[in-house]
Amino acid sequence: MNPIQEFAAKVTANVEKVIIGKRETIELLLVALLCEGHVLIEDVPGVGKTMLARALAISLGGQFKRLQCTPDLLPNDVSGVSVYNQKSGEFEFRPGPIFVNILLADEINRATPRTQSALLEAMQEAQVTVDGVTRPLPRPFLVLATQNPIEYEGTFPLPEAQLDRFLMRLAVGYPAFADEKFLLTHLQREHPINALGQAVDGRQLLDLQRQVWEIHVDDTLQDYIIRLVAATRDHPDLALGGSPRASLALFKAAQALAALRGRDHVLPDDIKYLAPCTLTHRLIVKPESELRGRTAETILADLLKSVPLDLGRVQ
């Protein structure tokens, strides 16, 4: 078992004390952690989105803050504000909740578009500029944002073009019958989140992230990633395809997944497995195609069944 697997096993075991039957989702969250990417968890209320993010944050230790997004949340409420100190006669910077290792932006689509924009920009650049001064955010820095699907009222859908800043978008999904039954019997008294402790040292993550870079990605697979993302750009049903950032995200995520599964090399199946959660939120379907019932998921599924994978030749 390599250090990454050890780390992952500890975190998974800890999170599973709270979140039952969601090993795949936890694995994908760990992939994002290892890639230093942010995650958008999108699902209906009550499936444990917030609990999952909290459990992960607690398991990693480090600074963790939860930001409950509401319509009156201002950009400054996220990034921080310079307060005038009458005694010293100077402005003092009071950092916002974004200055943490793990930020849980709960129900991000309830914040106004401007606040969302400020948060998303800070996520991407890992720094915040307030009153002309740029301040770096601590590392590791991970945003776990949750949101209800946009069909629900009183929300501001995240700007489609900015969703690119999330490494992946995950859906938690309803638990299986047995898992739900287990939940009923075990969580009826006190919620285990209250008793959950730190499982690993979050600072270790920086070192593990560097190890992920060493995972080998064969040339043919690099070509495959580029072809797949390029196919989204030329697709007639898509108004916006994947950007080079999408290719990079898929590349890095595949490396992290391979490491988590104890391999020193990426397999084409890693790429195919990760493509839906790393690409679909970056694709904008044309309105007329939406009318025809096409979604980013179905389009990508079609592409995964049409973009050829070169297995190479005997040389």
Place this chain on the structure above:
Amino acid sequence: MNGGPTLARQNERLTVTLAHLLVGLMALCFGLVCVLLAESAAPGWDGRGMIPACALAILEASLTTWLLKKREMSPAQTFAYRLAEWVILLILLKLFAEARFGFIHLADNLRALGQNFWSSLLSREFVTAAVIVFAVWQVCVLFNRAIAEMEITYLTFAGDSPPPVAPETHQPFQETLGRHFLLTGGLIALLGGLSLQADSARPLLQAQVTAVIVAYFALGLILLGLTNFTSLATFWRYNRVRMAPHLSIHWVMYSLVFLAVLVGVALWLPTHYKLGLLDTLRILIGYLMAFVAGIYYLILVALVGLQRLASRLFGIAAPASSPPPPPAFEPQQYLQPSGQPIGQGDILNSLFFWAIFIAVLVFAFRQFLMANPQLAAILRRFGLVRFLASLWGWMKTALGQTSEGAAAAIRRGLSRLRRANRGPGVSAGRGYVSLRRLPPRQKVFFYYLALLRRAGEAGAPRQDWQTPYEYEKTLLPDLPEASESLEGLTADFLQARYSRAEISPAQAEHSRSAWERLRQALRVRQKSSRASEEKAGR
């Protein structure tokens, strides 16, 4: 083509001029056949100079048609004109007929007119020439009338104030022209046949007659194509159909190509046979019987061989049976009336001839039935006809399926070739690969790619988007007995392909043994699927 009435009129003039030219040439062909017949039937009659005479008659006929169309004449005036025309024509012809043999001959003949008017006037040369010229003139007039009809239709519908009723796509003048073409064609063929019958010993007569008659029909088909275009163009123009700019040029081009191919094929196809229809059928049945006997013999030989093998394996004394002698096939000798045997080439030629002849007959009969549905309905009441119709339907389906199958097999083969030569995939590289010299990693590649190729041939190809694991999942249900080997080879390949780890010779050997087992399993699968296909086919 769509440039308004002026252009339409120009087109009309061009079309009519071309039609007259074609009719003139056809009439000339007719005249030539008449001349050949006259020369064959009346030895000593000299047909020299008849071509200019016929040409003159043709020119006159066309001119007269034009004049009569220009000046609206009463029937009496037309009759007087025609009479005058023929008197002049006959005088000219008389002068021409006698002058052919020199002016002295002409002077003698003129002198003889005074002595014995009728016998000198109606000399054999003159009468024969007059009949031929009249026939040519009549043919020309007949066709010219149909062309005039075409001209009127064209002007009526393409003019400035077309009638409110739309024209048909197939005009009556086409019917008239077609009828004239076929009847004159029939006549010309009959005259040609008679000329051959009259003087079969004359050298080159057969070739001359054939060439002239084929020329007549080829020109006639061009004329029909031209009138077809005119008729359709009238319909399109009337209905304001936008016509592509190069349509007429393409039409001419494709008509000529069509005709060239048709004439080529018609001249190439056999026109004689040494064997009659019944003899040909007998030979055909003989060949079929020989084929069946051959198959039967092969099966018997195989059975005897198996019997011997079984007795050797189980140590039983071999039965005394020996393979039967091959069936004797002695083709029957057919003799020509001269007593010489008919060669294989002639037999094949006769077979070919009768096959084509029957095909033409069947096609003509089918077309006839399609045009007369009542007759088809009456015929369908007979059981034999119904049986033949169902037999024809079955043959058509079987033939269609066979050709589809063949086309699919060719397509499959081509795509396999293409796959082998390009792109992502399953190719084991170009050129010769020496397996022994390959490093272990490349050996693993080789075995896995060989698996893909073989599995593809066995009907379970890898889709080019499938990963090795995805492909493994699709292949596993087909090869349950070799699942371990498949998983092993897939895992080996994935490691060799995507990791940088060293691949040991032992691993390559493992891949090889997995590949061997898989090959065996694929072979079994291929055989069983073939057997089930055959069963389903039966």
Place this chain on the structure above:
Amino acid sequence: MLTEFVLFFFLLLIIAALLNGEFAFTLLYLVFGAVLFGWAWSRQAGRAVRYSRKFEERAFWGEEIPIRIEIQNTGWLPVPWLYLHESLPVELAPGGPVKHVLSLGPNGRAEIAYQLQGRKRGRYPIGPLFATCGDPIGLARPQDYSAAPDHITVFPKIIPLTSLHLPSRSPQGTLRHRQPIFEDPARLLNKRDYTAGDSLRRIDWKSSAALGRLQVKQFEPSIALEASIFLNLNASEYESQHRIDATELAIVVAASIANWVAEQRQAVGLVTNGIDPYAENRSVSSLPPRKGRGHLMRLLETLARLQSAPTIGLTDLLRRESPPLPWGTTVVVITGRADESLFDELIQVQRRGQNVVLILTGRAINIQKAAEQARNFGFPLYAFQNEAGLDIWRRS
């Protein structure tokens, strides 16, 4: 000409049999070959031709709709002549069907381009395309083929509105509002001196430092507009004489309002009792209020396909469909007449906290009375006899 063919055939047989004329067979091949070749040629060539139409499946009213038919000969045989007849709806193609004749070389391509005019909303078939292919000589019968039709939807006419004020009480939106109830924290309006009770989050530290006393930010009030258009297409609720004009106008008004609301980036929905002749059971499902261009297109497409018919009444429709709408939603009712029962139902709607706007289209009777009643109940009423009436919403 068939009789002549038969005669000719027998004549040739006689010549071949009696006169030993082998050329008769050549003629037989030549003449019957012309028919056979012509038939086989036009059959094979016609079968190898592929047709595809290229056009935008949705068009806006008044647009010129370019349509291209790509014709490709996939075979190696040339097509001597190909007559194409494209059937077109008279509503979009006043010139009638498109007719072309062309020829194609081996593997040749051709293109026919024409334009339709989006003169009337609706869903129309484009095609089928009938093709006739024949040989140049014309002895064989030409072969007929056809290509299936495609469909095009012409959206209803949209009149751009500039000053439509729909009442709304939905909080936290992006539309400016006069009532200072719902402030938009992202829309800075002013700054004022701090007073006891002001939130510390609203203090503007920069200006406080500059002025030497605490300043708080004031925000602009805003609302969200969520409109649901109730379009009455029950034929019996329009004056029978002017029903077609009135229902068409109602659809134009609905489309224009929907477009305006969507332009304001607000949510708009549609509920109607009209029928969709192309739907499975001819019924139209309601579209709940949503934002976005995709949703607007869906709404316009529904409006494009609607037809009036004797269906359920508007009051029943309101009773069934308005209760689930959220508080504060603006219910825009478009109908041909307003009677007591409608007003009774609209009052119920208003009592549920939804805003009502009533729009009468066509030559509605008793407009004065209806306007008076609407005024009494406190909701706006607009009456339009024609499209020009919408000008009141076009003045800025």
